[in-house]
Amino acid sequence: MxxxxxxxxxxVTIDYDVLVAGLRGDTGFTSQEFIDAMSFSLKYLRRLMGADETYQPFIIPGGGTSAMESVASVLRRGDKVLVVSNGVFGDRWKAIFNRYPVAVDIIKANPGEYVKPEEVEEKVSEEKYTLVAMTHVETSTGVREPIQEVTKRIRDKVDLIAVDGVSSVGAETVKAKDYQVDIYLTASQKAIGVPPGAGLLVLSERAVSRLSDESVAGYYLNLKNWIDVMRNLEEGKGSYFATLPVHLIFMLSKAFELMEKEGxxxxxxxxxxxxxxxxxxxxxxxxxxxxxxxxxxxxxxxxxxxxxxxxxxxxxxxxxxxxxxxxxxxxxxxxxxxxxxxxxxxxxxxxxxxxxxxxxxxxxxxxxxxxxxxxxxxxxxxx
Amino acid sequence: MxxxxxxxxxxVTIDYDVLVAGLRGDTGFTSQEFIDAMSFSLKYLRRLMGADETYQPFIIPGGGTSAMESVASVLRRGDKVLVVSNGVFGDRWKAIFNRYPVAVDIIKANPGEYVKPEEVEEKVSEEKYTLVAMTHVETSTGVREPIQEVTKRIRDKVDLIAVDGVSSVGAETVKAKDYQVDIYLTASQKAIGVPPGAGLLVLSERAVSRLSDESVAGYYLNLKNWIDVMRNLEEGKGSYFATLPVHLIFMLSKAFELMEKEGxxxxxxxxxxxxxxxxxxxxxxxxxxxxxxxxxxxxxxxxxxxxxxxxxxxxxxxxxxxxxxxxxxxxxxxxxxxxxxxxxxxxxxxxxxxxxxxxxxxxxxxxxxxxxxxxxxxxxxxx
Amino acid sequence: MxxxxxxxxxxVTIDYDVLVAGLRGDTGFTSQEFIDAMSFSLKYLRRLMGADETYQPFIIPGGGTSAMESVASVLRRGDKVLVVSNGVFGDRWKAIFNRYPVAVDIIKANPGEYVKPEEVEEKVSEEKYTLVAMTHVETSTGVREPIQEVTKRIRDKVDLIAVDGVSSVGAETVKAKDYQVDIYLTASQKAIGVPPGAGLLVLSERAVSRLSDESVAGYYLNLKNWIDVMRNLEEGKGSYFATLPVHLIFMLSKAFELMEKEGxxxxxxxxxxxxxxxxxxxxxxxxxxxxxxxxxxxxxxxxxxxxxxxxxxxxxxxxxxxxxxxxxxxxxxxxxxxxxxxxxxxxxxxxxxxxxxxxxxxxxxxxxxxxxxxxxxxxxxxx
Amino acid sequence: MxxxxxxxxxxVTIDYDVLVAGLRGDTGFTSQEFIDAMSFSLKYLRRLMGADETYQPFIIPGGGTSAMESVASVLRRGDKVLVVSNGVFGDRWKAIFNRYPVAVDIIKANPGEYVKPEEVEEKVSEEKYTLVAMTHVETSTGVREPIQEVTKRIRDKVDLIAVDGVSSVGAETVKAKDYQVDIYLTASQKAIGVPPGAGLLVLSERAVSRLSDESVAGYYLNLKNWIDVMRNLEEGKGSYFATLPVHLIFMLSKAFELMEKEGxxxxxxxxxxxxxxxxxxxxxxxxxxxxxxxxxxxxxxxxxxxxxxxxxxxxxxxxxxxxxxxxxxxxxxxxxxxxxxxxxxxxxxxxxxxxxxxxxxxxxxxxxxxxxxxxxxxxxxxx
The missing domain is CATH 3.90.1150.10 (Aspartate Aminotransferase, domain 1)
Structure with missing residues (x-):
């Protein structure tokens, strides 16, 4: 049995309609079918994130952690980052940024609790941060941070806000635009209900403008290396930087199609x-x-x-x-x-x-x- | 049609037996089936690379480029790297290392040619390199580098040798141990015949000994963060650092099973x-x-x-x-x-x-x- | 959703391991894979039915009703049949035999009840029947007939006993040999858990000896036309009368493999x-x-x-x-x-x-x- | 490999898009999805056969031989049948009708040849036949009978014409209406490119008018028992006589969809x-x-x-x-x-x-x- x-x-449990969409034995990354699937998925990703046309969507290989690390693409040497952590994956923001030449502060909640919006506000009022990184739903405890309230309080006081929506996007209300979040990210294998293999992000114009050779980011997870590929594919043109997870994209595209149908x-x-x-x-x-x-x-x-x-x-x-x-x-x-x-x-x-x-x-x-x-x-x- | x-x-064209092995709608990363598939795949990867028990196998999310970047895990600030390039993917070694605080030299061949073993020998005789990075088969031109001859000539003169076997492993003779290569790597979607989504590497003891907090590597592609997971999974114990591409691993394991059968x-x-x-x-x-x-x-x-x-x-x-x-x-x-x-x-x-x-x-x-x-x-x- | x-x-709900076993785009009815799957399935069918080597297994296209009609293969003009009916599918025995030049009597139970073994005994004591046809579990009501007790009482008084095990085989105790049932039959889509498309039967030596050109049966459902095919395939030899449901057989064989594993x-x-x-x-x-x-x-x-x-x-x-x-x-x-x-x-x-x-x-x-x-x-x- | x-x-070789359409683990014969697939398939079957609304389509379990035997549904005791045979499957018409109380004559061609239209004309001019049964393409030799020419010559001289289009429908020009053929039949596993498991027929009004309790047909392959089911399903209403091959119908429907797309x-x-x-x-x-x-x-x-x-x-x-x-x-x-x-x-x-x-x-x-x-x-x- x-x-x-x-x-x-x-x-998570994956619908078989999604799984079988990946049964493509003969489709390369330059095929029209793949380009179409990417184009649709990138467009739908904006809606999923509550973003609008001013946001740039990215679908890159990896998962939640790699998507988090790709946020380094907007940081430069010496930038200051504030991490708001409610558990293991909040702490992960810190562990990631610690590998780069940036300064990292952290506010932590006890297990089962979340960092109060006013605590974040207080912290960013004391000190100027380039980036505040938060976790919408902390996967290690199931605790949800009130993102909307936090952003309302801190939006004017920091340059960039990044939210790890790994356990929220597709299942919780997510409004990147309304909350003025600069980077909202998730992974394919969570509430989207697709196998693991892709990180998904949207970046605001402000975030996109920070992509540059001066960023502290490496190569593969450096969004500067991916942005043209994403733009080309969205417009229906083949493009290559590194190989995308072709079969997974067919599944993702199917999942998005089912989401569209469900609403x-x-x-x-x-x-x-x-x-x-x-x-x-x-x-x-x-x-x-x-x-x-x-x-x-x-x-x-x-x-x-x-x-x-x-x-x-x-x-x-x-x-x-x-x-x-x-x-x-x-x-x-x-x-x-x-x-x-x-x-x-x-x-x-x-x-x-x-x-x-x-x-x-x-x-x-x-x-x-x-x-x-x-x-x-x-x-x-x-x- | x-x-x-x-x-x-x-x-590439993927056998349907391989593709359908990924049709698992209800299998999490802590399931015994997944652990078994990883354990088998890691063990088989050693054989595929011509490595022995002294080598540590890794199967990590991503593909060829991320596997290449993970080689930064063995480098420290100020190390010198020599890249041997026969084309686009040889040049990629350089582009990757340029993102890190290491010095990079490169020897390049004209398109259709490969860098002669004696040129490499000459170069490493002139200067001391921590790492020589080569490409077994240059995917952009289809040119094969005579890895065995190069390694014979340079083995004693450099600390570490890394070979990008992305377009060779599973299709060309690969003998990591015999050639004394420290890092041999490939990706799932090439001659292994599985969808894209994983980078595969073996590391010699010498390479493993270089993994440390002092390396220049980031977080997700830092092999130090993955090594315990690989060891645990090979031994049949569940383990987690970041989510592995569970469904892809079932396909990889099936492909390895078919390879074993074919010889x-x-x-x-x-x-x-x-x-x-x-x-x-x-x-x-x-x-x-x-x-x-x-x-x-x-x-x-x-x-x-x-x-x-x-x-x-x-x-x-x-x-x-x-x-x-x-x-x-x-x-x-x-x-x-x-x-x-x-x-x-x-x-x-x-x-x-x-x-x-x-x-x-x-x-x-x-x-x-x-x-x-x-x-x-x-x-x-x-x- | x-x-x-x-x-x-x-x-019924079908396990995906069973379904995907049918994903064979390139396998003909003369292929070794198909012959092997049939051979294994025929052998396992005997065990499933509680039959031994003296029984001949058949797997033919169609379903429960066609398997029932194939029982006409053992009847000759003028034979007398007694139908024991607990509902719609009991009555179907009569409707089938009515299309042939044989005499049909029927004993019926009220809905929710089953015909008592003693009633059957009484009836077969009064009159000589070539065949008594019963239904193990009546699908229209979910009522189970105590087959063992009935057969004990009537075995010596009738030539042949046929049992429709469509809703029982694989889920209820079925002992063709012990109960001395001559024909036990089922269909692929019931308790075996495979898509519809095949009828499955075992015939005792006595039943097999009645297959002949003199039977009242037609052509496609005439077991005489299929017996050599079944014997050849069981022995691993390709054989043809009419096209078997090749893909379904791969699923059936997988289901039997899982059954063997479960016990x-x-x-x-x-x-x-x-x-x-x-x-x-x-x-x-x-x-x-x-x-x-x-x-x-x-x-x-x-x-x-x-x-x-x-x-x-x-x-x-x-x-x-x-x-x-x-x-x-x-x-x-x-x-x-x-x-x-x-x-x-x-x-x-x-x-x-x-x-x-x-x-x-x-x-x-x-x-x-x-x-x-x-x-x-x-x-x-x-x- | x-x-x-x-x-x-x-x-034959089956397209994977067709095969995976059958991957439905949770769909019963009363589900709307199945009813829709049957409705579409029945409607498309008419077009495939070059039939119009006056023809009744049937999709029944089995294959080519069972579809051929179902033609007995239009015959009554004592009817005369002429079989036109170019080989093994032409002879099969005779073998089938020989199991029924009808008279059968046959005209045969040498292997590699086909029976000349004038020979058929001559024969039906000599004697009155209820039914002439032919084979469009003789699968045993690959020989094609010129159906249009034969029907032109004999249409007025016989009651009913049946054509076995098993190796022609979907690959040769088939015009049931134009040629005034009363029964055109095929099987799922031939030029339609679906696994074996269904016989497909269209019947003219004349043929339908002959379905009755007086026919010589048995039960399962008796089209009288199926006609209401077909009419209900085409109209989108659930209906049951015996279990249809649900999963195969999903594949058939997919194949028809692809055919429609191809033209x-x-x-x-x-x-x-x-x-x-x-x-x-x-x-x-x-x-x-x-x-x-x-x-x-x-x-x-x-x-x-x-x-x-x-x-x-x-x-x-x-x-x-x-x-x-x-x-x-x-x-x-x-x-x-x-x-x-x-x-x-x-x-x-x-x-x-x-x-x-x-x-x-x-x-x-x-x-x-x-x-x-x-x-x-x-x-x-x-x-």
Missing amino acids: TRKLLMHVGP LENRIKRHEKVAKGIRAGIESMGLDIVAKRPEAYSNTVTGVLLKKANAGDVLREVISEGLELAPGVHPALAGKYFRIGHMGWVNPNDVITTIAVLERVLKRLGEPVNVGEGVRAVQLTYS | TRKLLMHVGP LENRIKRHEKVAKGIRAGIESMGLDIVAKRPEAYSNTVTGVLLKKANAGDVLREVISEGLELAPGVHPALAGKYFRIGHMGWVNPNDVITTIAVLERVLKRLGEPVNVGEGVRAVQLTYS | TRKLLMHVGP LENRIKRHEKVAKGIRAGIESMGLDIVAKRPEAYSNTVTGVLLKKANAGDVLREVISEGLELAPGVHPALAGKYFRIGHMGWVNPNDVITTIAVLERVLKRLGEPVNVGEGVRAVQLTYS | TRKLLMHVGP LENRIKRHEKVAKGIRAGIESMGLDIVAKRPEAYSNTVTGVLLKKANAGDVLREVISEGLELAPGVHPALAGKYFRIGHMGWVNPNDVITTIAVLERVLKRLGEPVNVGEGVRAVQLTYS
């Missing part, structure tokens, strides 16, 4: 509905969620705290029941929680299955849960 | 046979090959020089006959040649088709070719 | 477990099952009686919740019930999803159900 | 072009074709006579060169010929490959062929 439900943080707002509402069901199930079972308060809840990731059972055992046992979940990775909570990813092509049926398997497995592992209460709560949520 | 023959330089030597012989047929067809048609002499011929790429026809027209016209070829990209020959990629899952049937279509299309476009002579020569080659 | 759960009576007994237990959960959910919701008594319950199909809601509305509404169920087809219960198919690659996660969707949809449609009670009962069943 | 060229008589006339011209190239290659190599004269040539099948080599050896050897051909099956020519199928998604590239492989293999096996002449002739044909 190979059927399984994957409620992970990426790759972006419907898609976000679907994620909201799924997330609500997951939380209702978990809480009614008697367990706590890592995100400390409702404003911190995200549509895509729910961290679940364990009272007695061992997280590793839980992950192993749910596999035997046809469910794959994600391990907890926040060092401060090591072994005490696991994560449920609920993004991409998820629906309420996945919720009931996840909660049902968890109820049974957790009980078996000695966790104090009331079997039947979680699934009943899911039902009431959806009735 | 969507059937087409893709004779490109990557992505690496048989695979190389098949590439030799295919390349021989291509050249016989092209020359009997009355056209010249970019590579200037037989020792420079490669098993994987053949550049074809045009006398009258326009290269762009040729590429467009062959598409209408169900054949996709690659444009020429060497600036010195702009518009005067095109490339035939013949790697991966190619066979003599692809050769006869390619030559037959070219004969007819070239004649139509006014190129002085004898229709029928190319295909006859292919037949005599294989009889 | 195209993800959906198919709980139908055939085709036939485990597979039956899994179906039992799933069926138990479905019934617990339905009954706890407050609904009645068509099958009137526990001995009549099957592992594969559950008919659900509605009190107020319209069956057509239920089917339409569950689709909008990502669940596809089967309509009721028994004329005596028209519009008053629907069917849940639970065969093939089903698991408890499918059960909870099915019950959860039904609870919500039925409530919405005015059916008196207690939302939350069905899913809780499923959980308790599995805890 | 699993890449291969399949030049067989069915299944039926273009498709026929493509087949003509391919057939012409095959014959040019074979004849220039120095071999004879089974069809005795140009008027007998078909667009879909070419039988090739051998002088010295053994046909079985040829088939085995071409496999080792990545080419799969079909065995000869006409008993009068046993072992002396093989067949090249050239239907479906074939193109000139398949021609050159087929001829190239044959040249080399035949020479190796001692057949007197001039290597290089066949491929040169193909090139000249296409230049």
Whole structure:
């Protein structure tokens, strides 16, 4: 039996219509089909990010981390960066910038909390930063940062704002233009629901104007090397810098086509509905969620705290029941929680299955849960 | 009609058994299936590179260029690098290293030629280099560098030797250990015959010992950040630094399984046979090959020089006959040649088709070719 | 959103490993791969049916109905047939035999009931029948006939016994040899979990000895025309009478390979477990099952009686919740019930999803159900 | 290496776009997607057959032989049938009707010849036949019957005309309406280029009016049992008699969509072009074709006579060169010929490959062929 439900943080469950779109045995990077798929995908990416024509879209090989590192393309030696971190992937901004000749400050929240907008405002009022880098939804804890509020408070005080939307784009409200975010980025394998292999970004005009030979960036992840390729491909012209993930682009293009059909707002509402069901199930079972308060809840990731059972055992046992979940990775909570990813092509049926398997497995592992209460709560949520 | 023959330089024609191996809608990066596929692939990669247990294999997101840039992981501020360049991708070594605080010298060959081993020897005798970076088969011209002879002459005089085997690994004899090459690298979409999305490398102990926080490398392509992940996965343990291209790894693992079945030597012989047929067809048609002499011929790429026809027209016209070829990209020959990629899952049937279509299309476009002579020569080659 | 759960009576949810096994663009019926797949499938079919080497397996184009009609291959003009019918597909035996010059008697049960073994015994004691044709699980009602007990009572009194195992083989205990059944048949799209396209049968030596030019059978469904093909293919030799569904055979062979891995007994237990959960959910919701008594319950199909809601509305509404169920087809219960198919690659996660969707949809449609009670009962069943 | 060229008589090389259309793991026969695919396919089938709205299309499980047997649906006890046979599949008409209580006469041509229209005219002038059954292209020899001329001569003298278009529909000009053919039939795996699993027919009003309980037909292949299902499905309403090959219908529908895009006339011209190239290659190599004269040539099948080599050896050897051909099956020519199928998604590239492989293999096996002449002739044909 190979059927399984994957409620992970990426790759996630992928619709087969998306997967089979990559079954192209005879298509090169100079083929019209590929150029068309890229052109459509770049155009759709703007809409997905809530950007307009003034933004330049990029689809480059790699994933979330490489997309984050490509932000170095707008930095120059000696620039100052402020990182706003709610966990592992917030900290990653710092680890990345530390490899470059720029100064990095960081504000951190406790696990389950997010950095308050006023803290960011205070910090950027004290000191002039070239770039503030944030994380919309922190994948390690499932905590959501109120991006709109932060940007409102700091927009006038900093040069550039970059948001890691890896666990938000496609599932949360994202408005690059309205929030005046300069760089919004994500990866193919998260809420877009495509295999891993591409980082996706939009850059404002201000951000684009900073691409130059003087940037601290290297070569492959240097957006200056990619910008003409993106412009050409969007206009339907073949172009090459380094090989793009051709087959993945066909899948991405299919995913975007399906998104267009569903409607972006419907898609976000679907994620909201799924997330609500997951939380209702978990809480009614008697367990706590890592995100400390409702404003911190995200549509895509729910961290679940364990009272007695061992997280590793839980992950192993749910596999035997046809469910794959994600391990907890926040060092401060090591072994005490696991994560449920609920993004991409998820629906309420996945919720009931996840909660049902968890109820049974957790009980078996000695966790104090009331079997039947979680699934009943899911039902009431959806009735 | 969507059937087409893709004779490109990557992505190439991909066997459907390989493509469908990626049809996994429900498999996360912590799943046992993925871990097993990585473990097998890493082990097989050593054999593919002619490396032994003292070499550390890496499979990282990206492609050839990112694999090349990851070589910066072994360099420190102020190191001296010698680049041996036979064309566009040789020059790329220089462009990459120029983004880092290291000194770069370059020896270049004219298009169609390769840098003579004695020239390299002379250069490294004059000056001490930390790293010599070469290209086994130059994808832009199809010229092969005699790696074994070069390494024999320079091994004792330089610290590290890196070879870009992007258009050779899986199709040419590659013996990392015997040639004492420290870093041999390739990409998934070339002679391995998998979609683009991964760079593959092996590093000698000496190269591994240079990975450190002091290297000039950035973050994502810094092999120091990946080495534990590779070791853990090879040993069958889940591990994470940044998301690996899970679906691609299933395809890679399938390709390696098929290679194992075919036998690496048989695979190389098949590439030799295919390349021989291509050249016989092209020359009997009355056209010249970019590579200037037989020792420079490669098993994987053949550049074809045009006398009258326009290269762009040729590429467009062959598409209408169900054949996709690659444009020429060497600036010195702009518009005067095109490339035939013949790697991966190619066979003599692809050769006869390619030559037959070219004969007819070239004649139509006014190129002085004898229709029928190319295909006859292919037949005599294989009889 | 195209993800959906198919709980139908055939085709059913198909594992993607099975589906992709049919992705063969270049394989003819004389290829070794096809011959090997047929050989393995024929051999495995014997085991699946609880038959031994004395039985001849057949895999022929079509489905359940064509497999039933092929039973005419053992009948001659004037033969007498007794049909034991528990519903639509029992009656189909009669409709089929009525097209041939044989006499047909029928014993029928009320919907939800099965014909008692003693009734069959009585009937065959009164009159001499060449063939008794029964249905193991009646797909229209989900009622199971106690085949073993019937055969024990009648074996000595009739020439031949044929059992339609369309909704049982692969999910219920089937022992052709032990029960001394002469013809056991099924179709690819039911509990075997393969797309529709093939009928599968095993024939005892006695049944095989009746194949002759004198039979009443036509041409295509005449097993005499197929027997040599089956014997040759099983022995690994190419053979032709009419074109077999080549691609489907690759899927069938894959399904059999997965069955072998799972173990036939485990597979039956899994179906039992799933069926138990479905019934617990339905009954706890407050609904009645068509099958009137526990001995009549099957592992594969559950008919659900509605009190107020319209069956057509239920089917339409569950689709909008990502669940596809089967309509009721028994004329005596028209519009008053629907069917849940639970065969093939089903698991408890499918059960909870099915019950959860039904609870919500039925409530919405005015059916008196207690939302939350069905899913809780499923959980308790599995805890 | 699993890449291969399949030049067989069915299944043939199948475009991957067609194959992947069947990758539906969760679609039942009552789903709207399936109903839509059937509706479109039935409508397109009329156009494919050159029929109009007065014709009733049928798509039923099975293949060519079952479609032929379903013609019994229009026959009654005592009817007289005339079979016009050019080989194995012409004879099959007789073998089928012999299983029914109807009288059968046959006119036969020698292998490589076709029955002259005047012979048929003469026969039907002598005696009154209910049905004349012919074969458009005889798959066993590749001989084409001039259907239009025959029907012109006999139309007024017989009740019904049925044409087996198994190796013609989709590749030859077929005009059911213009030729006043009552039943034109084919199978999915031939020139339509879909896996085997369905028979396709159109019936004139006259033919439909003969469907009745009085027909000699059995049950499953009795078109009376299917007609309402076809009408309902065409109108977009779910309907059931016996399970249709759901997944195959999705592929069929995709193939029809691709045909519509290509244009039926273009498709026929493509087949003509391919057939012409095959014959040019074979004849220039120095071999004879089974069809005795140009008027007998078909667009879909070419039988090739051998002088010295053994046909079985040829088939085995071409496999080792990545080419799969079909065995000869006409008993009068046993072992002396093989067949090249050239239907479906074939193109000139398949021609050159087929001829190239044959040249080399035949020479190796001692057949007197001039290597290089066949491929040169193909090139000249296409230049």
